[in-house]
Amino acid sequence: MATEDSSVDYFVREIEKNDGSVLRMYQCSKGDVGCVVWDAAIVLSKYLETEQFCSTQSGNSTWSSKKMIELGAGTGLVGLVAATLGANVTVTDLEDLQPLLQLNIRKNEHLISTGSVAAKVLKWGGNVEDFLPHPHYILMADCIYYEQSVVPLVETLKVLAGPETCIICCYEQRTVGVNPEIENRFFELLLQDFQSEDIPPEKQDPEFNSPDIHILHLRRRVS
Numbered sequence: 001m002a003t004e005d006s007s008v009d010y011f012v013r014e015i016e017k018n019d020g021s022v023l024r025m026y027q028c029s030k031g032d033v034g035c036v037v038w039d040a041a042i043v044l045s046k047y048l049e050t051e052q053f054c055s056t057q058s059g060n061s062t063w064s065s066k067k068m069i070e071l072g073a074g075t076g077l078v079g080l081v082a083a084t085l086g087a088n089v090t091v092t093d094l095e096d097l098q099p100l101l102q103l104n105i106r107k108n109e110h111l112i113s114t115g116s117v118a119a120k121v122l123k124w125g126g127n128v129e130d131f132l133p134h135p136h137y138i139l140m141a142d143c144i145y146y147e148q149s150v151v152p153l154v155e156t157l158k159v160l161a162g163p164e165t166c167i168i169c170c171y172e173q174r175t176v177g178v179n180p181e182i183e184n185r186f187f188e189l190l191l192q193d194f195q196s197e198d199i200p201p202e203k204q205d206p207e208f209n210s211p212d213i214h215i216l217h218l219r220r221r222v223s
């Protein structure tokens, strides 16, 4: 069972869902980029909860019983929220992030009733056999930021997404340094095989949205 590592300095970020329940996300004060919750993860989590997908009246959720894989999950916030909304989620990241993912699953799994969540290693560009058949949804928040990862990330999306898979990609547009170049390269490669739909702000959470954070739905082009 995942427990807190006494050598790690944690700080907790509380994220309140629309139903009033609160996720307690453990973050590390030292570590790589994945050990804190990024804004794109909050924007995407809140989008998953919007009325178009989760009716407050009927309690029905589009995500119920859907197979989802989150890439570069970091703390696991997005996948955990999806699981509380009824999805069967695998949150994935590099080996180093597994203890934090396990810890956050343990700290929040009491909020999951019909869905499920598990953590696994998935290094972009690596073998995805363990993750097949293709999921209904692939989730990714703030994963387009690292030059060397662009090609392997696109490769993973190509092999993991089937004809019916929808990739829900949320990213923060950064205008400094090499960031615009990385972003252009990523979309140039991805859009050879996928078509993209921009989600306008009015379809996002009314509070948790931002002009520099984009949400896209990406689906395989039909040839």
Ligand SMILES: C[S@@+](CC[C@H](N)C(=O)[O-])C[C@H]1O[C@@H](n2cnc3c(N)ncnc32)[C@H](O)[C@@H]1O
Residues within 6 Å of the ligand: 032, 033, 034, 035, 036, 037, 038, 039, 040, 041, 071, 072, 073, 074, 075, 076, 092, 093, 094, 097, 122, 123, 124, 140, 141, 142, 143, 145, 146, 149, 152
């Ligand atoms: C900026 S963080 C975003 C974390 C989380 N999605 C969020 O928005 O809070 C990027 C994540 O991608 C993961 N990552 C980077 N390169 C990766 C690779 N080659 N394979 C798998 N995950 C990778 C990092 O470990 C990190 O958790």
